[in-house]
Amino acid sequence: MRITAKGQVTIPLEIRKKLGLLPDTEVEFSLLRKGVLLRRSTKPSRRGERIIQHLRGSASIKMSTDEIMRLTRGE
Numbered sequence: 001m002r003i004t005a006k007g008q009v010t011i012p013l014e015i016r017k018k019l020g021l022l023p024d025t026e027v028e029f030s031l032l033r034k035g036v037l038l039r040r041s042t043k044p045s046r047r048g049e050r051i052i053q054h055l056r057g058s059a060s061i062k063m064s065t066d067e068i069m070r071l072t073r074g075e
Contacts, residue, residue, distance in 0.1 A: 024050060025047065
């Protein structure tokens with residue numbers, strides 16, 4: 001595995017799946033005597049907030065909440 005000029009490295013898919021490391025997952029690095037430890041951040045995630053912010057205002061059809069609920073319920 002090689003580090004890019006930007007200091008990036010790809011975490012193998014098997015490891016990402018096993019640890020549930022999805023895009024935008026916050027991680028922390030810790031220095032050890034003979035290496036580095038990578039782990040999921042213990043700080044609260046803001047991933048959901050970022051997703052909502054990204055989607056906000058992107059609907060192309062204007063519908064009220066009641067209209068959406070009727071549509072999804074098949075009414």
